[in-house]
Amino acid sequence: TEMAATVVLKIGPIKATFNGEVTLKNLKPPHAYTIQGEGKGGIAGFAKGGADVTLTADGPDATVLKYAAKAEVGGKIAQLGSRLIESTSKKLAGQFFSAFGEKVGG
Template identity: 90%
Template sequence: MALVIEGEERISAPVDKVWAALNDPAVLKEAIPGCQKLEMKSPTEMAATVVLKIGPIKATFQGEVTLKNLNPPNGYTIEGEGKGGIAGFAKGGADVTLAADGDNATILKYAAKADVGGKIAQLGSRLIESTSKKLAGQFFSTFGEKVGG
């Protein structure tokens, strides 16, 4: 089941600061809903453990996150895949772009695609889509608060 989620967030910080935060595992770990662990394996690869509840299913996903198409400080593509045992799997990515909004603010735009399978996919597209949009919104608003203070 494939989903597309788009949005934007205005962050009260200059582009360079937002770019640095997008590459900082400590900031990302705090912003990712349900993230238990996020560690850098290389400058473009991270390992993650995320616990999510989607409808009646609560699952722990072990996954990999890779940064691609790096264009500092204007954006990148983030791709990830997580396996949640019997709950199923989730994989997807997002194109993230940054644009200055005056001297001390940044507009972060994202276009994310996600694909889920297994038990989670049986919950129905409306529940998965609303949960995915909520999680993406939570991530970007928390990220904006952390970076923009």
């Protein structure tokens, strides 16, 4: 339920490497969980966030995954503005769950 993570991220003119941890919490198999992470990006600042995930059966061979993601940043990267941060966090969450779906969906 705990993993180390390194993320290289470019938001606007800032590119940073964030080193941190990802934790799975509120485990309610097979219905729900929370994924939470936090990383430090040196002079770029910090990022933390997560997603509440729910899983619902859709017939005998399918599952619907729904998530609500949230993100918070501080330091130099926060100077880019909340709109850019919010759109980037939504894009990253979408990419993550898309790749996750490809891995587990076969």
